[in-house]
Every structure is written in C-alpha cells, then in structure tokens.
Amino acid sequence: MSTGPAPRNAGNLRRNAVWAFVGAVIVSAGWTAAVLAVPGLVSSESSPRGLNGYHLSDDFCTTGKPAKILQTYSVSDTSAPTHHSDRHPALDSMSCSMSLKRTGGNNDSEYASLFFRTDLHKAINPAPEQEANKELYRGRGYQVTDVAGLGEEAYYLYKDDGSDQYHSVYAELDVRDGGMTYYINYTASYTQGKGKPPSKDELRGALQSDAQDALRAMRK
Missing domain, CATH: 3.40.1000 (Protein Transport Mog1p; Chain A)
Known part of the structure; x- marks a missing residue:
C-alpha cells in the first residue's frame, strides 16, 4: 500500500525547529555572558553574599x-x-x-x-x-x-x-x-x-x- 506525499510543510517544520535550537543556543550564550558580567542578574534568596572583608584567623x-x-x-x-x-x-x-x-x-x-x-x-x-x-x-x-x-x-x-x-x-x-x-x-x-x-x-x-x-x- 503506497503512502501519500509528505505534508508540504514538513520541511518548514524541520527548518523552524533547527532555527529555534540555534536561537536558544545564542540566547543561552548571551545570558551566560551577562551572568558572568553581572552576577546580580540571577541573584536569589539562596545566592551567596559577599564576605565584606571579613576573614579567618588562627586564634x-x-x-x-x-x-x-x-x-x-x-x-x-x-x-x-x-x-x-x-x-x-x-x-x-x-x-x-x-x-x-x-x-x-x-x-x-x-x-x-x-x-x-x-x-x-x-x-x-x-x-x-x-x-x-x-x-x-x-x-x-x-x-x-x-x-x-x-x-x-x-x-x-x-x-x-x-x-x-x-x-x-x-x-x-x-x-x-x-x-x-x-x-x-x-x-x-x-x-x-x-x-x-x-x-x-x-x-x-x-x-x-x-x-x-x-x-x-x-x-x-
């Protein structure tokens, strides 16, 4: 039994999926760069805070x-x-x-x-x-x-x-x-x-x- 031709928009869907993936990678890379430059962008209640110059001593x-x-x-x-x-x-x-x-x-x-x-x-x-x-x-x-x-x-x-x-x-x-x-x-x-x-x-x-x-x- 033969099958009909593939839906006309199948290629478009595949191309869209590829570009969506590429876009996600670009956005992710940009976000990573932003986080490295400005850590406060992802600060949350559980994020570590600075030590404000305090340090350990031996005694x-x-x-x-x-x-x-x-x-x-x-x-x-x-x-x-x-x-x-x-x-x-x-x-x-x-x-x-x-x-x-x-x-x-x-x-x-x-x-x-x-x-x-x-x-x-x-x-x-x-x-x-x-x-x-x-x-x-x-x-x-x-x-x-x-x-x-x-x-x-x-x-x-x-x-x-x-x-x-x-x-x-x-x-x-x-x-x-x-x-x-x-x-x-x-x-x-x-x-x-x-x-x-x-x-x-x-x-x-x-x-x-x-x-x-x-x-x-x-x-x-």
Whole structure:
C-alpha cells in the first residue's frame, strides 16, 4: 500500500525547529555572558553574599577577645580558653570557648561560660537561616530584641530560667553582615539570695561592645 506525499510543510517544520535550537543556543550564550558580567542578574534568596572583608584567623580567642566581659570576669585559672578554625571552599569557621570566674563574685554566681563563633558562608545566603533561628528562640520563650548598628542585622537573646531557687541565665548576641555570621553567648547560674550574674541590660551592653570589637578585628 503506497503512502501519500509528505505534508508540504514538513520541511518548514524541520527548518523552524533547527532555527529555534540555534536561537536558544545564542540566547543561552548571551545570558551566560551577562551572568558572568553581572552576577546580580540571577541573584536569589539562596545566592551567596559577599564576605565584606571579613576573614579567618588562627586564634579567635585573641582576634575576638571579649574585652568588655573581661572587665567583670577573668579567665579561669583551671581551664584555659580553647579555639578552633576550619577552612573549606564553601565555609570557613572559627570559634573560642572560655570558662570565667567573676571578680569579687560569691558562691555559684561567680562562674560563667562564654562561647563565640564566626562562620564565613561562601556558598549560600545565611539570612533565611538566621531569621529562622531567631523565631525558634522566640518560640522557646527567650526574650528577643533587635539591635541596630551591627552588620546588616543583629538581635539579642536573653532568658533567666529555672525554679524559685536555682536559676540559669542565657544571653546571646547574633550578627549577620553579608555572608558573615557571628554570635557570642554567655551562660551562668545562681541560687536565689546568693548573688546574681550581671543583669539583662548589663550583659547586652557587654556583648554588644565585644561584638563590635570582634567585627572590626576580623576586617583588619
């Protein structure tokens, strides 16, 4: 059984398909060149942000030294500060941990712990995660206060938790600036009537001052 002639427009369809493919290649090449020239054209919420001059150091206990906190506390003579730094194509990080003893303190309220850390996010935008972290703390009963003048965004967390007699205090300051995130947190405990750690506002002032110093030091 013979077949009829091919539809008259079949050749046209094939030619159109070829030119459509060529056009797509040209457009794709042009878009690629534009992206290389102007990366912001494809920026999204998940796109990495610049590091704004922040860089890693080998000893964050020195670079990020909490001078304001150390006006009230001294480093424990039984536990030396520990620091750690990691380098990776996608993420650099550095941290420091300190055990502290309050100058002139008494009983259990004379001891505290301090931990601070910086992450340099080179492959993602950390802003959505930082915002989620803020809301998680709020949901767990922490007092959350926005702080102006530190990076692109910053907030302060505080909670005095425990029974009528025994309390634990947690204070933290979180900062984000581009792809850099930094936080410093303080923990201590006390028994009612036997002395207390610094107040919420005193801790905020100290952590904010030390955060400002650390951010400046990381850009030198």
